[in-house]
Amino acid sequence: MDKHRLGQSDLYVSAMGLGCMSLGTEEAPAVSIIHEALDRGINFLDTADLYDAGRNEELVGTAIRGRRSEVVLATKVGNRRIPGQDGWSWDASKTYIKSAVQDSLRRLQTDYIDLYQLHGGTMEDNIGETIEAFEELKQEGLIRYYGISSIRPNVVREYVKRSRIVSVMSQYSILDRRPEEAILPLLEQHGISLIARGPLARGILTDNGRSRPGKDYLDHTAAELAALHEELTRQASAPRTLTQTALHYPLSHQAVAAVIPGASSPEQLRLNIAAAEAAPLTAAEAAAVRQTVKAGVYTSHR
Template sequence: MKTNRLGSSDLHVSAMGLGCMSLGTEEARAAAIIHEALEQGINFLDTADLYDEGRNEEIIGKAIRDRRSEVILATKVGNRRVPGREGWVWDASKAYIRSAVKESLRRLQTDYIDLYQLHGGTLEDNIDETIEAFEELKQEGVIRYYGISSIRPNVIREYVQRSGIVSVMSQYSILDRRPEETVLPLLAREGISLIARGPLASGILTDHGRSKAQRASYLDYTEAELMALHEQLMSQPPLTRTLTQTALQYPLADPAVAAVIPGASSLEQLRQNIAAAGSPPLSAQEAAAVRANSKANRYTLHV
């Protein structure tokens, strides 16, 4: 599988990574998916301490324990569980980040994290303190590089201007083209990569996604618009490829995008995604057809 350099780092990630959130908690099944991904050339695994209350990290750690050198491992921090309370609270403090990374390392059974990402962020955070935490962890060799996972342009701009991030993870797909407005041009200018999550839009942008398109809405799409777009992308020239191929290749057509990270809850799903990601890049004519048929969504909050 093709690899791309992640920003200014020396990490070269597979063009399709594995978003691990949907692996589930059945250890044998999840491990089989991870091992198949590695065998098929995927080297980029993305998780978070939030997923399944840390169980996701534990499963990944066990699965790659004897193959750590083959993996570019990414996880996230910022959502803190408070004993005795349901759910999570946001905590981007230096003290919490330095504490949380130790727990992630323990669960992942490793002594370093390739890409440590802030799992959100607001302008109300003490951003300088947050950056200081990541920089210290990098200097100590606990993490190799750091990034941010966010859909907020105002927060992304602050980290681009003030920190040493090498990547921004953001939702980006044919149905969610918001990064094209401001984020992708900014990252391209600064030599920072976008990691595109949700490229299949919860399964809508797949060959069998018609039933999933029958929903009330998706961003600014109505159900009728989703159904019409699904049909157009499945049948309209010059898109003479599967919808899954079109959907995974569309974000990768932007040079600022280093990887797409669809999830997989089964081996069959993983193999279908790998086959689609291995298809030829979209031609300029194909990309233009996608843009002509879909909406150039705009950010209305946190701009």
């Protein structure tokens, strides 16, 4: 599988990574999916301390034991569980980040994280202190690089301006083209990579997506989605499938280093890999998609 440089780092990630959130909590099937992904050329694994209250990191750690050198390992921080309380609270403080990284390293069974990402971010955070925490973790050798996972353009702009992030993870797909308006041009200008999550839009942009129960998605109504699925399938009928088009559309932008669809079964993983191994979209194919689907703009956090 093709590999792309992540920002201006020395990390080279497979064009399709594995979003580990949907692996479930059972060890055997999760480890099997990760091993097959690695065997098939995927080297980029993305998890977070938030997923299943740390269980996801534990499963990833078990799966990569003995194979650490094959993996570009990404995880996230910022959502804090408070004992005795339900749910999570947001904490981007230096103290918390430097404590949480130790827990992630233990669960992942590794002594360093390749890409440590702030899992959100607000304009109310002490951004300078947050950046300080990541920079110190780099100096200490606990992380190699850092980035931010955010769909807030105003927050992304602050980190681009004030930090040495190498990547921004953001939702980006044929059905969510908002990054084209506010984030992608900025990242391209500064040599920072986008990691596209949700490229299949909850399965809507797969070949079986038409059979899913009618629901809205962002500002697309159920009726619009049905019509778009039909038109995009027609466009993709020669020479590729809709799933192939959907995975390759984000990658057609210069600033995108990887897409990270999830997989909850080996069959789903294999379908995604087969689609990712198809030829890149031509300029004409990408233009046809843009003409078919409205671009969208961010209405908040601008």
